[in-house]
Amino acid sequence: KRIALEALRDLPSQTLCGRRIGLYANAGSMKDLPLLGAVHPDGVGLFRTEFLFMEQPSLPDVPTQTAFYARVLETLSGRPVVFRLLDIGADKPLPYAPHPHESNPFLGWRGIRFLLGNPGILRGQLEALLLASASVGAEVRIMVPMVSNVSEMRAVREILDEIIPRTGGRALLGMMVETPAAALTVRSYKGLSDFISIGSNDLTQYTLAADRENSLLSGLYAETHPAVLRLMASACRDARECGMETGICGEFASRPEGTILLAAMGFDELSVSPSAILETKALIRSLRLSAAQELLARVLELPDSASVAGETAAFISREA
Ligand code: PEP
Ligand code: MG
Numbered sequence: 160k161r162i163a164l165e166a167l168r169d170l171p172s173q174t175l176c177g178r179r180i181g182l183y184a185n186a187g188s189m190k191d192l193p194l195l196g197a198v199h200p201d202g203v204g205l206f207r208t209e210f211l212f213m214e215q216p217s218l219p220d221v222p223t224q225t226a227f228y229a230r231v232l233e234t235l236s237g238r239p240v241v242f243r244l245l246d247i248g249a250d251k252p253l254p255y256a257p258h259p260h261e262s263n264p265f266l267g268w269r270g271i272r273f274l275l276g277n278p279g280i281l282r283g284q285l286e287a288l289l290l291a292s293a294s295v296g297a298e299v300r301i302m303v304p305m306v307s308n309v310s311e312m313r314a315v316r317e318i319l320d321e322i323i324p325r326t327g328g329r330a331l332l333g334m335m336v337e338t339p340a341a342a343l344t345v346r347s348y349k350g351l352s353d354f355i356s357i358g359s360n361d362l363t364q365y366t367l368a369a370d371r372e373n374s375l376l377s378g379l380y381a382e383t384h385p386a387v388l389r390l391m392a393s394a395c396r397d398a399r400e401c402g403m404e405t406g407i408c409g410e411f412a413s414r415p416e417g418t419i420l421l422a423a424m425g426f427d428e429l430s431v432s433p434s435a436i437l438e439t440k441a442l443i444r445s446l447r448l449s450a451a452q453e454l455l456a457r458v459l460e461l462p463d464s465a466s467v468a469g470e471t472a473a474f475i476s477r478e479a
Pocket of ligand 1: 205207246337357358359360361362408409410
């Protein structure tokens, strides 16, 4: 089976009926980059920059960050790389940045909220990304985590507009859709956000009010809940209608039921862990989009995640 999968490495990620679906890799550190050579993703759909910050004893300065981002861009040699801005707080603490005690950290000062409260860190990171872009001569894609209000994207856009002419770098700016608020108001970000990427891990926990790390809730935490699927489908449709590129970088994209339903929703790209690239490509290449779209229409009307999972499993054993 391994040999058969390896034969897919240089074949395009497209459905049986010929629709291209970009297949990107998630990465968190330099250690992930050599893995990419073995599977040839179309790009990196989520580079989790917080690991650079968490692995250092103190805040990395702008030159250190610039060199790091430039190496990532060089390794991908022209393929798109989406850098997520520092996503600190909740499950990802930063040892050297003071953080107040919070009784609900997942509903607290995390992601863009933390960055707007630490404008020096935000500016430094944006500047380093743009300097890396200028030095390598490649466009960077910058993605904002934990967005729930347009004011947050407006604030990042303003800083970026000021930095770009100074650095000579090129950037696209996008938002993660990790909160139901962001999913339901995607249209309000037209002109502010060039692309969206669904963070299905967080979107699921915030939609179902089920902590993604609490094993007592593992039966409730399910991306296949129709409420979560409807949010993803409507965010994708609205973003496409506004001319934004659409991607997803949460774990759901790498599970067979996720790959099928997300392809049916019309996402331009799926970003999965490097180890899941070839299996995901094999599934995409076996997929008839019209059949997947019929399945999607049916499951969106089902009452719960168990029935969606059952219906999707039956589809997989029939079709894939
Ligand atoms: C997500 O929330 O789906 C996501 C990709 O971000 P993280 O898992 O790092 O929170
Ligand atoms: Mg997240």
